[in-house]
Amino acid sequence: MRGFIKKNDFKDILKDGISIMVGGFLTNGTPETLIDYVVESKVKNLTIICNDGGYEDKGVGKLIVNNQVRKLIASHIGTNPYVGQLMQEGKIEVELVPQGTLAERIRAFGAGLGGILTPTGLDTIVESNKQVLEVNGKKYLLEEPLGADLALLGGAVVANNGNLKYKETMRNFNPVMATAAEIVVVEPFIRVEEIDPEDVITPYPFVDYILVGDENE
């Protein structure tokens, strides 16, 4: 853990054209305050990696509606009609990835693997431009690892040293994204002194910064 971070220092990390992973599932477990700061920063040409496109007024949907996103990598965009609209107009590139493949590609990057082999997507559009490999007589798609410049985590119970566990279903993509980005910032859902070592889900070496302070700091 590098330490605690306030709004303005967080905004200094943001640059045009960076890739950002955002935790959450249909915005459950998404760090809304951090996203608001990205909106305020007005950085653009972002690549956003998230389970879904959120809603127009919630989650990564806010960045998309603010036209800050050049490319979205997600498994589902049905809850945010604006994404579909931008897609039709050619103003955003959307890479749709099966949800399990998305999770495993991120895990592969975080674990230093060269990719994963999965039967998911065989004989579908997902197979286009990908290698099909045969192992023990079964066919698999080679899916490449997926990392990012920055990961934004939410839904977390945050210990002072940066250890994390997660509240209820807000865990979802947060733990795996914590392993796969250059800089990892967590927005606490709850702050605690410490977490029992047996209960830690994301150990502190994966966490770079904990967001602290109120709106105006």
Next chain:
Amino acid sequence: MNEKEVIASRIALELKEGDLVNLGIGIPTLVADYVSEDKHVTFQAENGIIGLGPLTDEETNIVNAGGMKATIKKGGAFIDSTLSFTFIRGGHIDVTVLGALEVDQEGSIASWIIPGKKVPGMGGAMDLVTGAKKVIITLKHTNKGQSKVLKKCTLPLTAAHQANLIVTEMAVLSVEKSGLKLLEVHPDYTVEDVIKATEAELIIDNVVPMKGVAI
């Protein structure tokens, strides 16, 4: 019973004692209401719940895979997305029930995209139909008079050759190596009605009335 209730109650009969089951959004979600408590079926939600309970209006951080406020059963577990899809892709889910736009006699499924019109994305559907031990597809038998049970899917696939059982408001059909077999017909329809409403070729041998339907 209305059509949705017919489908949900019929599918519930397919779930066995001790099964781990993932229900998709829409009609599949209703299946849980028709499974008796003493059957000990566990529902998984791909956003990270083993032991999904009913929906709730109370304030909670627990949501189901459709983002709706939900509950967890006693003895359940919260998991992250990688473990959730280890369940799904690793063959640990006994049954998945999913809605579809089209299904065909080879068991291929189309459920996630209507090119040029609607592109919601596949979410976890491709993983579910590829990894679950048994895949039950539910859909309306026809749409504006056009059959949705086809010789060959016309829309981009979710997966090829993965459907095992198809349940519509009219019939129950199983995907066999030899083709699509008509097993059961709802009492409101005849076998002839089903043949007329189905583009796929049907194997018709010993057809019985749809099980679990209160007349």
